[in-house]
Amino acid sequence: MxxxxxxxxxxxxxxxxxxxxxxxxxxxxxxxxxxxxxxxxxxxxxxxxxxxxxxxxxxxxxxxxxxxxxxxxxxxxxxxxxxxxxxxxxxxxxxxxxxxxxxxxxxxxxxxxxxxxxxxxxxxxxxxxxxxxxxxxxxxxxxxxxxxxxxxxxxxxxxxxxxxxxxxxxxxxxxxxxxxxxxxxxxxxxxxxxxxxxxxxxxxxxxxxxxxxxxxxxxxxxxxxxxxxxxxxxxxxxxxxxxxxxxxxxxxxxxxxxxxxxxxxSVAEMATMYQGIHDLQTLGQQFINKVTPLVGANYGVFYVKHGTSEQRFHSIAAYAYNGREMGECGFRYGEGIVGQAALEKRTIHLTDLPENYIQITSGVGAASPVSLMVIPVEFEGEVSVVIELASLKKFKPIQVTLMKQLSNQIGITVKSVSGRMQIENLLIESKALTEELQSQSEELQLQHEELTKMNEKLEEQYKSSEQKTIELNETKMELEENAKQLELNSKYKSEFLANMSHELRSPLNSLLILANLLAENKEGNLTEQQVIFADTIFKSGNDLLQLINEVLDLSKIESGKIDINLEKVNLKNVCLFAERQFRPLAKQKELKFSIEIDDKLPEYLWTDQLRLQQVISNLLSNAIKFTEKGEITMHVHHAKIATHPSTKNIKTIVAFSIKDTGIGISKEKQTLIFQAFQQGDGTTSRKYGGTGLGLSISRENAQLLGGEIEVESVPGKGSTFTLYLPIYEKNNLQEAVSLREEAATGLEMINENEQEVISLHKVDSLLNGKKILIVDDDMRNIFAITTILESKNMKIVFAENGKNGINVLMKNPDVDLILMDIMMPEMDGYETISAIRKMPEYVDLPIIALTAKAMKMDKNKCIEAGASDYISKPVFIDQLISLIQVWLYR
Missing domain, CATH: 1.20.120.1730 (Four Helix Bundle (Hemerythrin (Met), subunit A))
Incomplete structure (x- = not known):
C-alpha cells in the first residue's frame, strides 16, 4: 500500500x-x-x-x-x-x-x-x-x-x-x-x-x-x-x-x-584503436576483440567481402569462435542471415533463439545465446564488411546504437587498409619478377662462360699436336652441336626475355604513371612524407625499367636482332645532347664539365644517332659516377687512320674522347670491364652500384656502327674512353625523317634522372573533345591512361578484350583514335586490328599499338597487322600525347 x-x-x-x-x-x-x-x-x-x-x-x-x-x-x-x-x-x-x-x-x-x-x-x-x-x-x-x-x-x-x-x-x-x-x-x-x-x-x-x-x-x-x-x-x-x-x-x-x-x-576509443594497422586480419581481430565485450556480447565474427565476381563474405576474425576453421565460413549475398543482411543493407536483430542455434562455450560448460545481431557495414553505398554478434542477454538499445555508429568508422578503415595492402602486394610482385629476371640472366651468363672455356680448351688441344686431328674433328662436331644448342638457347632466351618484358612492363606501366601522378600531388591532399614515398616508387620503377632495357638490349645484340638506322646526324646536336643531359649531374657533384669539338670536322656524319647517343651517354655516365673531384672532358676530333685495323680502309675517322680524373682502372681489368655484368670493382661490397651492362652494350653498339672503343687509364689518376667512328659517304640515303617519326621519337632530354619528351606538336587545346577507345585486358593500365587523357579533356571509352573492343567501336562510330594492347587473351591485338581494317568505314582510323613486348619483330608484326604506329610499355606520358596529336592532325 x-x-x-x-x-x-x-x-x-x-x-x-x-x-x-x-x-x-x-x-x-x-x-x-x-x-x-x-x-x-x-x-x-x-x-x-x-x-x-x-x-x-x-x-x-x-x-x-x-x-x-x-x-x-x-x-x-x-x-x-x-x-x-x-x-x-x-x-x-x-x-x-x-x-x-x-x-x-x-x-x-x-x-x-x-x-x-x-x-x-x-x-x-x-x-x-x-x-x-x-x-x-x-x-x-x-x-x-x-x-x-x-x-x-x-x-x-x-x-x-x-x-x-x-x-x-x-x-x-x-x-x-x-x-x-x-x-x-x-x-x-x-x-x-x-x-x-x-x-x-x-x-x-x-x-x-x-x-x-x-x-x-x-x-x-x-x-x-x-x-x-x-x-x-x-x-x-x-x-x-x-x-x-x-x-x-x-x-x-x-x-x-x-x-x-x-x-x-566508446566511439572515440574505437576510432583511436585503428592507428598503425596494415592488414585486414589484424584490423578485424582487434575490432572484434574490442567491440564484443563492449556491447555485452559473448560471441562475434568479422566477415569481409572477397572476390569481384563471386563476392562471398568470408570470416577473417572471431571472438569465442568454436566452429569450423577460419576462412571456411562464408556467405554469398542473400545466403543465410549474414548474406541477407548484406543484401538488404540493414541490421538484422533476432531474439529468443532456439537451443541448438549456436553454443557459446567455456572451460566449464556451454550455453545458447538469446539474442543475435548482424550488422552490414557500407562504404560508398557498397557492403564490404558484415559483423555478427551473439549474447546470452538481450541487446540494449544503446548497444545497438553504438554498433550503428561504429559501422561507419570501420567501413572507411577497411577500405583504407585494403588499398594499402593492394599497393604493397604490387610492390612485392614487382620485386619478385625482378629477382627472377636477374636469376635467369646470371644463369645464361654462366652458360656463356662455360662455352667460352670449352672453346679455349679446344684451341689449346689443336696447337699442342697435329696428331689429334681426328679427336679435334670429333670435338669440332661436338662444338658445332653445342653452338646449335647455344643458338637454340639464345632463341629461347630472346623469347623468354620478350615474354618476361611483357609481364614486367604491364604492371610497371600503371605503377609508373600512377606513382608520378601521386608525386605531382596536384590536389595537395598528400603529406610531404607521402609525396616522398610516391616519388621513391616512381624512381625505383624507372631504375627497374632501365635494368629491363639494358638486359633486352644486350640480348638483342647477342642474337643479332638489332637494325642500324643510318641517318644524317649533326655533330653539334650530339654535343648539345650531351651538354644538356650531363652538365646538371656534373654540377651536382661539383665537377668541372666541358665539351670541345674541332673546327675542321664535317658538320654532319651518317650513322645511327640513337646508338651513338646511347654509347656517349654510357661513357659520360660512368665518368661522372666514378669521379669524386676534378673534371670531365669530352673532345670530338679527327683520329689517325692507322689507329684501328678494322677502319684502315676508311679515309676519315671521328673520335669522341671522354676523359675523367676519377678512380682509374688497372691494366689487368681494362678488358674485363667490357664483359656483361662485370665492373672494375666486382665485389658485393663495392662502392659504386650498377649492373655492369653499360660498357658491354656500348662496345657492341660501337662495332655495329663500324667503330671501336679504346680505354687508357691509370689507377688513382683517371681514365680516357675513346669511341672511334668511320665517316661514311652516303649519297642515296633519305635525308628527311617523316613528321610521324620525329613526333613519336621526340627529343629526349634527361634532368636528376627524369625523362621528358618534347613533342613537335604539343598543343593540348587540339585534343579537346576527341574520343579515344582503349582496348587492354589490364584494368590498371586502362585506369592510368584514362586518368592522363581525361586531364586533357578527351573522352574515353574502353574494352577489356579484342572482341568487346570491336563491339564498343560499333556503338561509338565517332571514335577518333584507338589505343590497342597486343597481348590479350582469346582475341589478341593483331587479330583485333586486322578485323577492324576489314571494315571499310575504319580503314583510315588511326590505331596505335601498345605492348610490353620489346623485341625487334614486334613492331613489324603490328604494322603488318594494320596498326598506324607502335609504342612500347611502360608508356612515357608526353611521348604518348605527342604521338596521339600527330595521328589526330597528320
Missing amino acids: RFTISKKMIVGFLSVALFFGGTSGAFFYYLSKVNDSYSEIMDRRAIILNNVKYIQVLAYKQTSSLRGYLLTENLEFMIDLKAENTDMNKLIDETSKLVTESEQEAVVIKLGELNREFHTNYEELLENFEGDFEQEAATDYFINELLPIGTELSSLTTSLAERQQILMDAARVENTKQVNQMERMLVLFSVLAILLNIIIGLIISRNITNNLSKLTKVINKMTSEPNNIMEIPQIEVNTKDEIYDIAQAFNNMAHSIKENSWLET
Missing part, C-alpha cells in the same frame, strides 16, 4: 493536516514541474545536438558525392548528392523549429542559406559540366566555389554543437539551483511543523529527512563533481512516497546521461 506523506500527516495529527498537506502537495507539484521542465529541455537539446551532428555528416557527404560525380560521371553519386541535400534541408528546418535562442536561430538560418547556395551552385556546375564545360574548369569551380561552402557548413555546425552542449550544461546547473531552493523550502516547512507539534514533527521529520539526506548527498556530489558523469550513484529510497518518485526521476536522468557519455567515449 502506498503510504504518502499527506496520509501520514492526517493519521498522525489532524491539527497540522491542512497546513502540512497543502505545503507538501505544493512542494511535490513544483518538484515535478521542475523535473518535467528539465527533462523537456534536455530532450530538446539532445535532439538539436544529434541533428547538428548529422547535418555535419551530410555536408561532408554531399561535397564528397559531387567530387565523385565530377571525377567519374557516375549517376549514383548524383542521386546520393540530391538525397543528401534534401535531407539537410529537412534537418535544418526541424532544428530551426526547436532552437529558441536568437543567436542560434541566426546560425540555423545561415545553415539553410548556405545549403541552398550550395544547391544552386552545384546545379549551375552540373548544367555547365554536362554541356561544353571543361573538366579542369569544373574542378576549379568546385574547389573555389563549392568546397568553401562545405567548409563553412562544417564550421557552423561545429560551433552550433558546442553551443548546444554549453546550454545543456547550463540547464543542469539551473536545475541544481532549483533543487537546492526546494531543499531550503522543505527545511523551512519542517521547522514550522516542529513548532506546531514537536513530538509529531520529530517522528515525521525523521522519516522524511532520512530519505532526503540520500537525495541531497547525491545531488551535492553531482554539483561538486560535474565532470565525473560516469560516477553518478543511484539514489535508494525504501519508502513508496513522493520522495521515491523524485529519486526515480533523478535515477532515470542519471542513467540517460551515463548512456550518452558511454556512447561517445
